[in-house]
């Protein structure tokens with residue numbers, strides 16, 4: 001069996017250790033959520049079964065405990081994604097403030113539907129549930145940065161500025 005130090009790079013292990021320090025030693029499951037973020041960020045924005053299994057080994061928790069977190073939250077991707085992730089909230093406040101129009105505009109602009117990735121691998125577009133930024137509806141999250149009070153012009157500027 002692999003030693004903990006052989007599971008991930010030193011850089012990843014340092015980041016995981018920083019999270020481990022935030023929780024009681026007997027509460028390793030608490031590190032699953034931030035640990036998955038660390039691994040996803042270091043792996044082109046998506047997780048694989050191998051990475052989840054390694055995290056389970058690293059934290060000494062059952063693999064299904066890691067799978068259930070990774071499959072429950074929409075912030076984790078289990079398939080290859082674009083270099084940029086665009087998440088448009090289409091929940092109530094955002095919907096009432098024009099989110100559907102924004103999704104349609106982005107779909108037309110990029111030539112994809114929500115849930116898809118552009119052919120060049122540049123952008124993955126998704127329509128997501130409430131992101132807790134209802135006061136700034138309609139909103140869009142791009143690579144973990146929130147943009148609020150969107151207009152079509154603002155959306156165009158944001159997308160055009162992405163590499």
Ligand code: FES
Nearest residue numbers: 089094131133134
């Ligand atoms: S409904 Fe869109 S952020 Fe809450």
